[in-house]
Amino acid sequence: MKYPIAFILSMSAAGAWAHSGHGAAGFGAGLLHPLLGLDHWLAMLGLGLWSRAAGVPRQALVTVGACLALGAFTRLALPLVEPLLAASVLAAGLMGLGAARLPARLGLVLAGAFSLVHGHAHGQEMAGAAAAAGAICMSMxxxxxxxxxxxxxxxxxxxxxxxxxxxxxxxALA
Known part of the structure; x- marks a missing residue:
């Protein structure tokens, strides 16, 4: 394929917010869920890219997992979830590009905030603790x-x- 980025962008408009697993229960449904939303997998990949480039220890990312769980299990009331999800993807990419200039602690705070929003989105879309746990595992x-x-x-x-x-x-689509 000559223009893979154009293909990805054209496919993302419809699929970006079309997560499956609305009301799905079970650990397996949770594992699959983050893979079916472009915003979720791009944000998590982006945070992983940033963390290595910034020299953040892998163990520090457990904090990010805790924020995912907090968002998923506490049923926080967050406004503007979809625009925040999209903004987190943009920010994760920008963080990766400027990894050397962003203090690691500030990056972890941002990563935690993004994860809180993503955990919230997963928690709202899925039924049960097992599904949320699967989504958290796949996100990690x-x-x-x-x-x-x-x-x-x-x-x-x-x-x-x-x-x-x-x-x-x-x-832009949010």
Missing amino acids: GLMALGWLAAGQARLERVAPALVAVLGAGLL
Whole structure:
């Protein structure tokens, strides 16, 4: 395919907010859920890319997982969830691009805030603790995948830039 980015962008408009798993129960449904929403998997990949480039220890990302759980299980009332989800994708990509200039603690605070919103979105869309736990596990796995990808020289700048561009597109659609 000659223009894969154009293809991804054209497909993202319809699928960005079309998460399956609305009311789905069970750990397996939860594992699948983050993979079916472009905003969710891009944000988690972006945070993983940023964390490695910024030198944030993998263990610090457990804090991000705790924020996911907090958002999913406490049923917080958050306004403007969809625009916040899109903004988190854009910000995660920008964080990856400027990893050396962003203090790690500030980045972790931002990552926690993003994760709170994503956890909230998952919690609202899914039924039961098992499904939410599956979504949290997959989200952490996507962050780990981003962390691993950041170790590849070819992906270090291209991947965060792609996340940022797609995030800007999602925000324009929100």
